[in-house]
Amino acid sequence: MSGRGEAVVVGDQPGEHSAAEPVRTVPLLSAEDLPDGLVVADHEGRIVTFNRMAQRLARMAPEAALGYDFRDVLPLHDADGRDWWKCSDPYGGLRTRTRQPERALFLADGREILVAARYVRDASSRELTQLVITLRDASHRARGERSRADLVSTVAHELRSPLTSVKGFTATLLGKWDRLTDKQKMFMLETVNADADRVTRLITELLSVSRIESGRVEIRKQVVDLPELARTLIAGRVAAGEPAGRFRLDVRGPLPELWLDADKIGQIMANLLENGVRHGAGTVTIVIEPYEDGAVVSVRDEGKGIAPDAVPRVFRRFWRTRRRGGTGLGLFIVKGLIEAHGGEITVGRAPSGGAEFRFTVPAGAPEFA
DSSP, X not given: OOSSOEEEEETTEETOOOTTSOOEEEEOOOGGGOSSEEEEEOTTSBEEEEOHHHHHHHTOOGGGTTTSXXXXXXXXXXXXXXBHHHHHOTTSSOTTOOXXXXXXXXXXXXXXXXXXXXXXXXXXXXXXXXXXXXXXXXXXXXXXXXXXXXXXXXXXXXXHHHHHHHHXXXXXXXXXXXXXXXXXXXXXXXXXXHHHHHHHHHHHHHHHHHHHHHTOOOOOOEEOOHHHHHHHHHHHHHHTTOOGGGEEEEEOSOOOOOEEOXXXXXXXXXXXXXXXXXXXXXXXXXXXXXXXXXXXXXXXXXXXXXXXXXXXXXXXXXXXXXXXXXXXXXXXXXXXXXXXXXXXXEEEEOTTSSEEEEEEEEOOOOTTO
């Protein structure tokens, strides 16, 4: 007989048998099938179960664990270096205890691991008959903490510069107003205004990241004229001082009626346009054409392009080129907003040799349809 139990199933009723119907058996799961490490100690604290995942996490062969005291096999310590088994005392203390919630602990070699325990007790005496310990790899938790630390560091860095400028210029204006010329005052006020816009953009980016990661992006559909939206964005950059010859719009063929979120599509195209201007060179071209049941938009520049080994990382949070600038959240947000519309985005090499960001959007339908 195998180490697994088996359930007999005929049709939809387990345990029943009909001569007209074949009998099939469904193997029951064993400890080896569990995705988490499982360690079971008996009433004396000696290990009787040590599954494959526990062996992998503890880096220990089963023969070095089975029959041995669980404290010797799994010497666990908390962040302060205290022996966890002495602190929790599974076989002592109150007999009403039934579990230890999951927490991060450390193995003898310093690796972090997530540990939870269940106390199986005799119904009458309440003595501990089995200690069931589950183990989980904590590496994903460490990655999450690093990601949060990166976010905090990036936000702090991006906020420090404009806020320092705002504080400095406002203090100067307040303290030396009568001694400053109108030209000096105007310069300081324009700088404060620009830095306030920069902080607002950062906060908007962070809110967008939060909504994307939590799946709370709301799409408010209306008919969007993509070519007209692109013209408006280009005109805005020219009005801000960019040369008109830096931009080119190429609309190819009639487009279907597109039901999209105008604000978010504008945010996408503005971000890609900014990316082409900041990191590319030469003319930045927007190509808009029909594609299947929607449209495809390509934003191309004439710079050096993106290195092939960097392509898989382009849409990750905090990805930046060697020429650092910005938060590294822009392309992550672009990808999230496009996917919220049901489209997709790719990056490759433009015909002119620079980078080409190409995204699709379906025609969509009005929300009330």
